[in-house]
Amino acid sequence: MSEKINWFPGHMAKALRQVEEKLKLVDQIIEIRDARIPQSSGNPELADIIEEQEITLVLNKVDLAIAKITRLWLKHLREQHQNEYRSVITLNALKGQGKEQLLKELNLSYNSITVKREEKGLKPRPLRVMVTGIPNSGKSTLINLLADQGSAKTGSKPGVTRGQQWIKVGNNIELLDTPGLLWPDITDKEMGYRLAICGSINPEVVDKELLACRLLDYLRKLNPQAIEKRYQVEDVGEHSYDLLAKIGRRRGCLMSGGKVDRHRAAGILLQEFQQGTLGRLTLEFPPELLEKEDNR
Ligand SMILES: Nc1nc2c(ncn2[C@@H]2O[C@H](COP(=O)(O)OP(=O)(O)OP(=O)(O)O)[C@@H](O)[C@H]2O)c(=O)[nH]1
Ligand SMILES: [Mg+2]
Numbered sequence: 001m002s003e004k005i006n007w008f009p010g011h012m013a014k015a016l017r018q019v020e021e022k023l024k025l026v027d028q029i030i031e032i033r034d035a036r037i038p039q040s041s042g043n044p045e046l047a048d049i050i051e052e053q054e055i056t057l058v059l060n061k062v063d064l065a066i067a068k069i070t071r072l073w074l075k076h077l078r079e080q081h082q083n084e085y086r087s088v089i090t091l092n093a094l095k096g097q098g099k100e101q102l103l104k105e106l107n108l109s110y111n112s113i114t115v116k117r118e119e120k121g122l123k124p125r126p127l128r129v130m131v132t133g134i135p136n137s138g139k140s141t142l143i144n145l146l147a148d149q150g151s152a153k154t155g156s157k158p159g160v161t162r163g164q165q166w167i168k169v170g171n172n173i174e175l176l177d178t179p180g181l182l183w184p185d186i187t188d189k190e191m192g193y194r195l196a197i198c199g200s201i202n203p204e205v206v207d208k209e210l211l212a213c214r215l216l217d218y219l220r221k222l223n224p225q226a227i228e229k230r231y232q233v234e235d236v237g238e239h240s241y242d243l244l245a246k247i248g249r250r251r252g253c254l255m256s257g258g259k260v261d262r263h264r265a266a267g268i269l270l271q272e273f274q275q276g277t278l279g280r281l282t283l284e285f286p287p288e289l290l291e292k293e294d295n296r
Contacts, residue, residue: 011162015179018164020049022176025128028086028109029055030102030175032133032142034198035065035090038073039284040191041134041200045183047084053130054086056105060138063092066222069282069289076286093141103146103169110172126174135159135180136199143167143175152177156274158200190214194283199274203267209244212266215273216240218283226279230272244269 029050033041038059057077062070070090077088087105091098110127117124131139135158143152151167153160158180165177180200186192193214196206203211217240219227224236231247241262248254248265255261272278 009159011159011179012181013184016045016049016181019130019132019178019181022130022164022178023049023051023053026053026130026176027113027127028106028129029053030058030129030131030142031055032058032060032131032137032139034134034137034200035059035062035070035073036198036282037194037284038077038286040194041137041198043132043134043181043183046132046181054109055084056102057081057085057088058091058098058102058142059088060091060093060142062090062097063095064276064280066280066282069285072286072289076288091138091142093138093145096145099145102142106146106169106173126168126172128174128176130176130178132178132181134182134195134200137180139180140177143177146173146175156199158202197270197273197283203270208266208270209241209262212244212262212269213240215269216243218281219273219278223279223281226281230278 031042031046059065059070059073059077074088074090077085081088089098089101089105091102106127106129109129113127114124131143133139136156138154140152140154140161144150144154146169147167152165161177161179163179167175167177169175182195182200186195186201192201192206193211195201196203196211197215197218216227220236220240220243227233227236227243227247231250233243233246233250236243244262244265245260247269248260248262251265251268253261253264253268273281
């Protein structure tokens, strides 16, 4: 595999320019991250282009992350990054856990811009919020949750939303759906793997077998029962490459001559993980937790 993960499709460069253009029009930003990878799912380019708008950080897909670690992330982000974010919220955009808190935040912002406008003698207008984040993080799903209707197209692959779209939430809020953004050079390979494992980078541009092995490394450490139960394999302690072959054999991924088709097995494993069938997993940890582990 090359030094950099080369995944930057042309439409994303355009999407970044469009986000920059629309920034002037919005009052606030909702930045969505994936609760399984709170660090890698934060786009460093976003911080560079946002000027005065306040950011509400949403850790989405909490149903797929390990709850205890999410709580630590929440504490870390609220305490160590309080100057960067207006608030940090956890969400399950599919089921709606966290919706009320998010709506409360947005209504508070609406009240505050309305008061400011009144002071200037201006009529009230809806709060304009840009929803941004990496591909597949759940931006369109969040918008549908708040708007109570299927206005935004969603899908399990990255790059579903291709253009921007304004969607109304009641009379007071307007949300701008935007295409997922990544940054052009992902030089940290491990970060790239984690993004691809969680479905934010098209798996076709990364080595699937390698990704599956990385995923098995994480699962083995944090949720080994998930592999044992799902694929009926024992001794998950062995090397991930061999474990992948075992899983392939269990799933009937065989080539002529009876050799295991690891590529197909890797596809199954990644898909099942991304669908949540393998249960909860968090791939990144707040620094406080890592320090504690180091001192053990
Ligand atoms: N389990 C779970 N799945 C979610 C959640 N939020 C979104 N999804 C799923 O994640 C996938 C991506 O959701 P989208 O809303 O299309 O993501 P997006 O950020 O708009 O993606 P792009 O438009 O491609 O950038 C879909 O299959 C959603 O059903 C969540 O909180 N939990
Ligand atoms: Mg979308």
